[in-house]
Amino acid sequence: xxxxxxxxxxxxxxxxxxxxxxxxxxxxxxxxxxxxxxxxxxxxxxxxxxxxxxxxxxxxxxxxxxxxxxxxxxxxxxxxxxxxxxxxxxxxxxxxxxxxxxxxxxxxxxxxxxxxxxxxxxxxxxxxxxxxxxxxxxxxxxxxxxxxxxxxxxxxxxxxxxxxxxxxxxxxxxxxxxxxxxxxxxxxxxxxxxxxxxxxxxxxxxxxxxxxxxxxxxxxxxxxxxxxxxxxxxxxxxxxxxxxxxxxxxxxxxxxxxxxxxxxxxxxxxxxxxxxxxxxxxxxxxxxxxxxxxxxxxxxxxxxxxxxxxxxxxxxxxxxxxx
Amino acid sequence: xxxxxxxxxxxxxxxxxxxxxxxxxxxxxxxxxxxxxxxxxxxxxxxxxxxxxxxxxxxxxxxxxxxxxxxxxxxxxxxxxxxxxxxxxxxxxxxxxxxxxxxxxxxxxxxxxxxxxxxxxxxxxxxxxxxxxxxxxxxxxxxxxxxxxxxxxxxxxxxxxxxxxxxxxxxxxxxxxxxxxxxxxxxxxxxxxxxxxxxxxxxxxxxxxxxxxxxxxxxxxxxxxxxxxxxxxxxxxxxxxxxxxxxxxxxxxxxxxxxxxxxxxxxxxxxxxxxxxxxxxxxxxxxxxxxxxxxxxxxxxxxxxxxxxxxxxxxxxxxxxxx
Numbered sequence: 001x002x003x004x005x006x007x008x009x010x011x012x013x014x015x016x017x018x019x020x021x022x023x024x025x026x027x028x029x030x031x032x033x034x035x036x037x038x039x040x041x042x043x044x045x046x047x048x049x050x051x052x053x054x055x056x057x058x059x060x061x062x063x064x065x066x067x068x069x070x071x072x073x074x075x076x077x078x079x080x081x082x083x084x085x086x087x088x089x090x091x092x093x094x095x096x097x098x099x100x101x102x103x104x105x106x107x108x109x110x111x112x113x114x115x116x117x118x119x120x121x122x123x124x125x126x127x128x129x130x131x132x133x134x135x136x137x138x139x140x141x142x143x144x145x146x147x148x149x150x151x152x153x154x155x156x157x158x159x160x161x162x163x164x165x166x167x168x169x170x171x172x173x174x175x176x177x178x179x180x181x182x183x184x185x186x187x188x189x190x191x192x193x194x195x196x197x198x199x200x201x202x203x204x205x206x207x208x209x210x211x212x213x214x215x216x217x218x219x220x221x222x223x224x225x226x227x228x229x230x231x232x233x234x235x236x237x238x239x240x241x242x243x244x245x246x247x248x249x250x251x252x253x254x255x256x257x258x259x260x261x262x263x264x265x266x267x268x269x270x271x272x273x274x275x276x277x278x279x280x281x282x283x284x285x286x287x288x289x290x291x292x293x294x295x296x297x298x299x300x301x302x303x304x305x306x307x308x309x310x311x312x313x314x315x316x317x318x319x320x321x322x323x
Numbered sequence: 324x325x326x327x328x329x330x331x332x333x334x335x336x337x338x339x340x341x342x343x344x345x346x347x348x349x350x351x352x353x354x355x356x357x358x359x360x361x362x363x364x365x366x367x368x369x370x371x372x373x374x375x376x377x378x379x380x381x382x383x384x385x386x387x388x389x390x391x392x393x394x395x396x397x398x399x400x401x402x403x404x405x406x407x408x409x410x411x412x413x414x415x416x417x418x419x420x421x422x423x424x425x426x427x428x429x430x431x432x433x434x435x436x437x438x439x440x441x442x443x444x445x446x447x448x449x450x451x452x453x454x455x456x457x458x459x460x461x462x463x464x465x466x467x468x469x470x471x472x473x474x475x476x477x478x479x480x481x482x483x484x485x486x487x488x489x490x491x492x493x494x495x496x497x498x499x500x501x502x503x504x505x506x507x508x509x510x511x512x513x514x515x516x517x518x519x520x521x522x523x524x525x526x527x528x529x530x531x532x533x534x535x536x537x538x539x540x541x542x543x544x545x546x547x548x549x550x551x552x553x554x555x556x557x558x559x560x561x562x563x564x565x566x567x568x569x570x571x572x573x574x575x576x577x578x579x580x581x582x583x584x585x586x587x588x589x590x591x592x593x594x595x596x597x598x599x600x601x602x603x604x605x606x607x608x609x610x611x612x613x614x615x616x617x618x619x620x621x622x623x624x625x626x627x628x629x630x631x632x633x634x635x636x637x638x639x640x641x642x643x644x645x646x
Binding site: 041148161162163164165166168169170171172173174176177178180181185186188192194195196197198199202205206207208209210212214245246249250251252275 | 331341468484485486487489490491492493494495496497499500501503504508509513514517518519520521522525526528529530532533535537568569571573575623
């Protein structure tokens with residue numbers, strides 16, 4: 001998709017108003033937090049008043065931003081403008097119990113499904129919402145400081161898997177090129193965002209690999225983190241997002257199941273598949289949901305049943321496999 | 324470092340000559356192979372004759388390039404121009420037993436230590452040698468095909484740890500931006516380069532994490548892959564480069580040792596440290612070498628001795644730790 005023009009009305013609205021409230025989606029990720037910080041500091045540098053109402057605590061790896069300390073310090077009864085960032089629907093937004101009065105709602109987002117629920121909308125399918133925020137703050141003729149550059153870097157780097165996902169565009173790298181003119185080294189930040197784990201997260205990863213088995217000579221990876229293991233390494237919170245991907249990253253694997261025993265004999269199952277395989281149907285059959293390539297469900301019972309389901313699903317789909 | 328001008332003599336030499344031989348360093352990595360392919364195909368597209376003399380087999384993850392099949396097909400007695408890529412010294416270059424006669428040697432490299440041993444040199448400290456090759460081939464007015472774009476992407480992505488290392492510059496991302504105009508999706512390639520492991524490599528990683536211990540409440544990570552484990556998972560070749568980094572990626576760790584038991588009771592030791600710690604001295608003491616933050620040595624004896632060395636080194640240096 002070609003880069004679009006920033007709507008003039010959005011720029012005017014930001015320039016002409018004084019009191020702003022920034023909102024994000026629930027469980028804000030690197031793109032949401034990074035977008036909020038770049039937007040908020042950009043407006044503050046123009047002498048505007050900015051409040052943030054954001055679900056906390058933010059992820060540990062994002063807590064180093066000084067601007068995080070200014071989140072949720074106050075909430076007025078009214079604002080000139082409410083800005084919602086990185087949030088595809090209003091229902092998914094983390095909102096105050098009593099919504100303040102406001103004149104204009106601006107929605108800035110990169111999700112394809114966003115239908116434009118703001119009074120003003122700046123929507124474009126990009127690697128990260130922060131790409132839109134970067135362009136907008138630049139258009140306001142704000143000079144970026146290093147924290148704002150770190151915020152935009154964090155947002156793009158996390159939402160693109162370190163510039164690897166298919167959402168990266170030529171424009172993404174043009175923005176990165178400009179970030180390196182503000183600050184010339186993001187290596188420590190990258191390590192923090194993509195590699196660092198606490199010792200329990202590391203051990204949980206090791207335990208998941210230890211459990212990894214390939215089912216009956218089929219390209220199906222099966223992993224279990226049992227209840228004792230999860231408890232030993234500090235609970236579900238230490239199962240990092242990348243664990244389910246370990247199965248898929250094993251050369252030759254087409255489908256992966258990761259079973260997390262959240263209570264004795266109760267499992268949360270994460271499924272992954274690569275094109276053209278589709279594990280969505282299994283998840284739906286067991287009352288879960290998701291997409292063709294990533295889905296999940298809750299399960300109580302014999303884990304052998306799940307193995308059997310996966311093997312049958314694979315066999316019925318293998319003729320579609322063009323790899 | 325600012326981007327420099329490509330020496331005119333290099334461009335003229337490539338334009339005016341017809342028969343080229345491309346050489347790389349020993350054990351060619353992604354940057355070497357990617358640079359060779361982009362340079363070679365670029366020259367071929369101008370109607371030039373290009374031979375490659377390259378140490379094979381190339382790494383498994385780089386074998387998908389069709390151009391690799393044209394490596395080492397023939398070696399003439401003479402060439403107009405020999406091009407050496409990504410090779411800081413001639414001694415480190417992988418050379419034919421009998422060097423062909425040539426008129427001009429061109430050296431293209433991004434290593435700081437390169438003193439310019441060619442008749443013509445294009446040297447600049449960049450993220451990857453392929454950045455220089457990209458600019459040079461562009462200057463020859465060659466149109467890049469998708470394989471050439473993949474080659475440059477592979478080179479930069481591997482040499483910068485997916486755009487994370489401190490060698491990345493604004494210029495690196497400007498080049499990436501141009502690569503996305505040639506081909507708009509590098510996600511499958513990125514997964515291949517950075518995430519995929521065969522099942523033995525995956526299990527070896529799991530075994531290394533299982534062995535990971537933190538020494539005596541000091542921020543020192545210690546890992547052993549014993550001889551039986553190494554043999555069970557297909558030998559040393561399946562110990563991927565990132566295993567020693569697992570210790571360093573554990574939050575709080577300042578120094579890491581990975582011991583690989585290459586024969587019963589004979590170890591190859593890899594050491595890592597983060598600033599300001601320096602493990603080079605330990606490696607030198609045991610007859611090895613390396614740098615302040617990454618060093619190694621061979622060792623036969625009691626592994627407890629190595630633990631003791633690390634703990635003493637840490638204690639003597641801890642006052643320098645500013646973290």
